[in-house]
Amino acid sequence: MHPQRERLHNELHARPSIYFTEPAHLYHYAFLADAQGHADLLVHLSEATGLAFDTEAVQQIVTLDGKVLKWERHTEFSTLTVMVPKGAGVESWAPPPAWLGQVAESQRDALINATLVLVEGDDTWRGSTEAYGFTDPAGSQVGGGDATTWGDFRLDAGGYTRLLLLNHGLNAFRLGRMVRRLLEIETYRMMASLxxxxxxxxxxxxxxxxxxxxxxxxxxxxxxxxxxxxxxxxxxxxxxxxxxxxxxxxxxxxxxxxxxxxxxxxxxxxxxxxxxxxxxxxxxxxxxxxxxxxxxxxxxxxxxxxxxxxxxxxxxxxxxxxxxxxxxxxxILGSLNERASSQLKIQKAVEGLSIIVISYYIFSLFKLGLESLEALGIVIPPHTAAAVLGPLGGLIIGLLAWRIWRVKQH
Incomplete structure (x- = not known):
């Protein structure tokens, strides 16, 4: 089995909703957090609740004194959601439990969203949005008419965005998903606005x-x-x-x-x-x-x-x-070509002068040799010497010129 198969498969179940029935309050917080910030959040949450949390998980749902607590870890932020059943006589927009308020206060600098959702049923409905403190709310029937939700998207004195959801026919499963959508809209809207x-x-x-x-x-x-x-x-x-x-x-x-x-x-x-x-x-x-x-x-x-x-x-x-x-x-190349042409002309002139000088020295040696023979008593007639030494000198000079040409060609 591939080592990542189980983890990848379980991603389908990584973000479950909280399933509940009305009436209830849901307190939802989103904190900007890296890995260290998320670890700090779990530490504060553990100290406030006395529960141990799995730091390697991406989410966890636990029950605490009849309340449902869920935390999730995302790429840039962490969320904390608590569902508190609403008892008889409890005010509509009740403050969060004391331990939850302490955790939120400890992460106050990283708080990017705080939403309070009040879920009511037809039997607990007060009859109008004004009774819940809304003066000019936006509202819609959602879920194919099985619920109605309102909100004015203003921050109250406690820093919460208030949403009211009136359930007509949603079961616990659909109600949990509907509330999750509303909370995600607010959280991701704030994250996008960063x-x-x-x-x-x-x-x-x-x-x-x-x-x-x-x-x-x-x-x-x-x-x-x-x-x-x-x-x-x-x-x-x-x-x-x-x-x-x-x-x-x-x-x-x-x-x-x-x-x-x-x-x-x-x-x-x-x-x-x-x-x-x-x-x-x-x-x-x-x-x-x-x-x-x-x-x-x-x-x-x-x-x-x-x-x-x-x-x-x-x-x-x-x-x-x-x-x-x-x-x-x-x-530069043109200048180099001109310099090379001038150097070639100079080289040819030097070669010509070299041949003349060498020829002069060869004939001078021949002359010196003839004079030496005459001193020894051997007399060679001038025409004989010219006939012998002339071709020999020409041959030597020709060989020298051919050798210079071969070196240049090489």
Whole structure:
């Protein structure tokens, strides 16, 4: 069996919902957390509840004094959800249990979302949303009309986003999944919105980069005969800043796109229908959330386009520099050819002079030899000496010239 088979197969069951019946309160928290932050959360949770948790797992559901506690570990964040049955006489928006409030307070700096869902049944329904403190909520019939949900998406005094779900005909299984969708919409919406401050910051940077790139483009067009090296240096510095900016934001923008897709998918899964005169929940969210997603995507696209423009200008400048280098190389090669031609002429002149000098020395030796023979009493007539020594000297000079030619050819 493949070593990863069991773990990969169990991914189908890695994110179960909490199954329950109304009335109930659900307290949901999302904390930005890496591996160490998640470990710290479990430590605080263990200290508050007295329970031991599996740090190697990605989720766990436990029951504590009639309450259901579930934690989940995600890539960038961890979630904590507690279901508390609502007893008779309990206020609609009751504060969380003391131990849960302590855990949330210990992770306050990392808290990105806190949602309180009140689930009511037809028998506990107060008759209007105003009775629950809503003045102008958005609402929809969901699950094919088996439930109705409302929310104004405003933070209350405790920092919670309040959602009210009225169950008409959902069983415990479907009710748990419906609440999970609502909680995921809020959590992933907030996670997707993390890119908004970064996008606004980058918008100012990109404006400055665009002005700088435009100036470099104008200089390149106006100074075609100028040295491109200063422009290349300035463009390289701009490209380095753009690359640093892209590295800093690429992961965040990609995460925003992924989270937004989950939000859109969960809204579709609600199967909404209009209730009374309220705007639908999904319409209310999308009308305000989509511009954030589109703005972040536009900044990301603007960043990529600017980097591509800088790369194209860099290619143009490098082409200019390459052409100038080739012209310089051609000039250098022409100069080298002229020098080689002059050296060849000089070499030929030297060879000719060398042959003349060698010929002079050969005939001088012959003359010295004849004079030596005459001193010994051997007299050779001039015409005889010329007949013998002339061809011999010519042969020696010819052999010398042939040898020089062979060396040059080699």
């Amino acid at each position: 890119a908004l401050p970064l996008a606004k910051e980058l918008a100012l940077e990109l404006q400055a980069y665009e002005l700088e790139l435009g100036e470099l483009s104008d200089r390149n067009a106006e100074q075609e005969d100028a040295n491109p090296r200063p422009l290349l240096t300035a463009l390289s510095q701009l490209s380095a800043r753009l690359e640093r900016s892209g590295t800093r934001s690429r992961q965040r923008f990609s995460a925003t796109e992924a989270y937004a897709r989950i939000v859109f998918s969960r809204i579709e899964e609600l199967r909404e229908a209009r209730v009374d005169h309220c705007p639908r929940l999904g319409t209310f969210l999308l009308r305000r959330f989509r511009p954030t997603v589109h703005y972040c995507a536009a900044i990301h696209q603007r960043q990529q386009s600017l980097a591509e423009s800088a790369a194209r200008l860099n290619d143009l400048l490098r082409t200019r520099a390459q052409v100038e280098i080739e012209e310089q190389n051609s000039s």
